[in-house]
Amino acid sequence: MAEPVIELTEVCREFPAQPPVRALDRVTLRVGRGDYLAITGPSGSGKSTLLNVLGLLDRPSTGSYRLDGVETTTLRDGARTRLRADRIGFVFQAFHLLSHRSVVENVMLAEVYRRRPGTIRQRRARAMAALERVGVAHRADFAPGLLSGGERQRAAIARALMGEPSLLLCDEPTGNLDSRNTEAVLGLFDELRGQGLTIVVITHEQEVGARAGRRVRITDGVPAEEA
Ligand SMILES: Nc1ncnc2c1ncn2[C@@H]1O[C@H](COP(=O)(O)OP(=O)(O)OP(=O)(O)O)[C@@H](O)[C@H]1O
Ligand SMILES: [Mg+2]
Incomplete structure (x- = not known):
């Protein structure tokens, strides 16, 4: 296998309850x-x-999680936050774009949490490059509410790409999209993967699972590899 990005070993997560979950x-x-x-x-x-x-x-209750070779379970909060900002992009079902900001401003806001040097003009240029990469640069100055669902999700993916992550984590990324827009987002994932990005997608949808190179099914907290 290629060099590991994620290595989970014997990870348990228990929530306090009566009895614990x-x-x-x-x-x-x-x-x-x-x-x-x-x-x-x-x-x-x-x-x-x-x-x-x-x-x-x-954090896991027990076990080890190495991300890009770094053991994360013993890191302090500040170091974990920096590692997250440097390595991970998130994509959610509900897009989470701010409605009173333009598309490009939403993408620029990704860098608020990163201590990346540069002027507003440079940030805007990076955001425009991310929007080009996902094919919605022509909507940069629109309010998110004017975009189609697929365009909104692509803008959210551009925001996730701003930190140049090595890992893209997606929770039901096509859950709010019709089949045409789902196809556009899946096509984009194929492209990003071709550029070397590592992608983990949670999905209920057969067609999304079918596009991934690897499928894992979890039952009662235990994952099993599928053919
Ligand atoms: N903070 C918490 N405290 C107690 N139990 C929790 C907590 N978070 C999740 N759980 C329990 O842990 C189990 C796994 O929850 P999780 O949210 O990971 O499921 P899921 O696979 O994402 O489900 P869904 O498809 O409905 O989103 C569930 O039984 C849930 O009730
Ligand atoms: Mg869930």
């Missing part, structure tokens, strides 16, 4: 650079919990 149960998972992995599973099986752990938004 074991949302991830001794998960061992490796994802190589340039892999395109789809994660499926029934409601409550642990998909979002896994994505939160992978995205450094949550």
Whole structure:
């Protein structure tokens, strides 16, 4: 396998409850650079919990998570936040674009959390390049509400790409899209993967899973590789 981006070893995530909920149960998972992995599973099986752990938004209760070779479970909050900003882009079902900002401003805002040097003009140029990359530069000065669902999701992907992440984590990225826009987003994922990005997608949709190179199905917090 290619050099690993994600290495989870015996990861458990337990939530305190009566009795405790074991949302991830001794998960061992490796994802190589340039892999395109789809994660499926029934409601409550642990998909979002896994994505939160992978995205450094949550910590495992036990076990090890190495991201790009860095053991993350022992990092302090500040270092985890920097690692997340440097390595990970997020794409969500609901886009999460600010309605009172233009598309390009939304993309520029991705850098608020990064200490990246440069003037506003340089930031805008980087945002425009990201919008070019996803094919919606012609909508840069529109309000997000004027865009189609597919265009909005592509703008959200441009925002995720601003930090030049090595890993793109997507939670139901096509859940709000019709089949034509789903196809446009999946085509974009194919392209990004061709450029070396590692992509992990949570999905309920057969057609999304079918496009990924690898499929893992989680049941009761335990992932299993599918053919
Ligand atoms: N903060 C929490 N406290 C207690 N239990 C939790 C918490 N978060 C999640 N759980 C439980 O952990 C299990 C896994 O939840 P998770 O959200 O990962 O499921 P999911 O696979 O994403 O489901 P869905 O497809 O419905 O989004 C569920 O049984 C859920 O009730
Ligand atoms: Mg979920």
